[in-house]
Amino acid sequence: MANDILLAAQGLTKSFGALRVLHDITFDVRGGEVLGILGPNGAGKTTLFNLVSGDIRVDGGELVFAGDRLVGQPPHRRCQMGIGRTYQIPRPYVGMTTFENLLVAASFGGGKSEAASYARCAEILRHCELADKANRPAGSLTLLDRKRLELARALASGPKLLLLDEIAGGLTDDEGKALVALIRRIRDSGVTIVWIEHVLHALLAVADRIMVLNFGEKIAEGAPDEVINDPEVRRVYMGIET
Template identity: 70%
Template sequence: MTDQVLLSARGLTKRFGAVTVVDDVTFDVARGEVLGILGPNGAGKTTLFNLISGDHAANGGELSLDGSHLQAEPPFRRCQRGIGRTYQVPQPFGEMTAFENLMVPAMLSAKMKEAEASDYCAEILADCGLLPRANTLAGGLTLLDRKRLELARALAGRPKLLLLDEIAGGLTDAEGAELVALIRRVRDRGVTIIWIEHVLHALMAVADRVLVLNFGVKIAEGSPDTVMQDPEVQRVYMGIEA
């Protein structure tokens, strides 16, 4: 199993003052796996992502990618090592076109030459339904297209681990189905995915395994069906009394 583990977290802890937001969380993610992260608002899900991406420094615990420790690595090094992520609120370079937004990670994170990066970014834009917007300034895109661009930018760096933070929020059923199909294609290309999502039907259509947080503590982990039948998960996440 060790050879199959891409990301390993042991006792990850993050405190802001006296408040512990991520509390001694341990888990592994296997290569090619889709791990769903569930929990109510304030459960520590995005903070956990920030610890993995390097946006926040952990107060305790260990984190490794491909068997090498990540703690000392700044965010840009983690991108170069193969970690890509999206944010709940899209953060494009507003004065650059959609295409230019993808060229930045393709050349800096994936270290592609310009010609290779150009072809690859065009493919990603097409996959994400943004090719007609390739020359549109990112600041002028609709919210839906900015969300698509957020995913496209993460993919442009050729990640081996992709962190998706509520990427399905605000989508129609048809758009959600397109997103699920795209994420399946990404997984089939060998990309490992950790996905925070409140749109349960989208997440459950793809996730191999689910981890549930509450007040920063891991309260359940396992197959989607097993986790969703857990009385504590139903009480905490779905408001169903055991």
Template identity: 70%
Template sequence: MSDQVLLSARGLTKRFGAVTVVDDVTFDVARGEVLGILGPNGAGKTTLFNLISGDHAANGGELSLDGSHLQAEPPFKRCQRGIGRTYQVPQPFGDMTAFENLMVPAMLSAKMKEAEASDYCAGILADCGLLARANTLAGGLTLLDRKRLELARALAGKPKLLLLDEIAGGLTDAEGAELVELIRRLRDRGVTIIWIEHVLHALMAVADRVLVLNFGVKIAEGTPDTVMQDPEVQRVYMGIEA
């Protein structure tokens, strides 16, 4: 495998009962790349993330990170190997402060000592626009701040591969532009990103490549321009008939 490849997925398959929701999906993610994932509701995008993070076990296929297999690793091991993710519904520890929420992955996943973790987490809170909320209990944050905290928590584990699941929804244009800038900065620092997003203009502003799923099947993969001009993508995702 090329040294350029960070994550490799081969024939990934997930079934729920008789329904195949991720169907023989193969793709690579290069180091330092932002790969966008598009597809209609129910296409299998979040399930694909669950297979990568280990929240769900695959029924078939192979996954490797940095050239070594992931399938047998439980989710916490995958975090320690450098996979961080956000969830569509933010899942903070509600009775801990925003800062404490970050200290957990910084110390447990990224294995930082307390003093280093503390500095690192303060930097992330600043990057994510949450420094003023550092001592607020996560359960008392607004929805927008909970979404920011979800991203900050994923970053606190120092991921080399960051999985972002629809983090731009509900943001104002200015907040969306800030988010795109933050994602660019993360990529410039060497974080590889896979981003599921329905807010197309945000995704297209930063994605190097895009992969499109429909009914669990990969129907297109390529540069944003190429993919958006693909007649099948236009039909499936945008309802445009040729």
């Protein structure tokens, strides 16, 4: 699947009552790449993720993942097809251990038994630097480790495509660097990533391409340097008039 189109979106549209949140959004994601998504608050970024993951229904347009139509598929089926997701605010099962959180994701998201998931979950914990916290209650973790757990749970379902929703938000510079290093390792393992992020330097350190949304419309897409230097992007996203 590497370099082939893994996710294709054509003419996506979504409104909530009279409020149009997304209009005619078309883009694709190739296997193995990292697509970054930028835009001011209210641009429609998280709504776009919700359409891909199935959390909300598409009003118009088409979504194709690995050759299969997504529209009409429920969220759990999309997860089983290979779409993993994190959320802006980590919400682990706080009464369970870190390891048990991964087992739930592997069992219900990945469709495997607990026994068949043990080794894989242990490997993911090591990969995400959480092995020494495997038996701690998830509710006791620091913010950085909750973010790592959010990533680890998504990986436990065995995704081909990983949707990251502002995963670096709220972290210190050093914590952000640690998280970026982890995301690079995930990319290098062959997982395709679409990443919404306000922490621009974190996104630029990993993204192959960037797409920018504003008021529900795509205003730019391309190589990171080209997009960041686009006059319209600088005006809308950075408040810089050129």
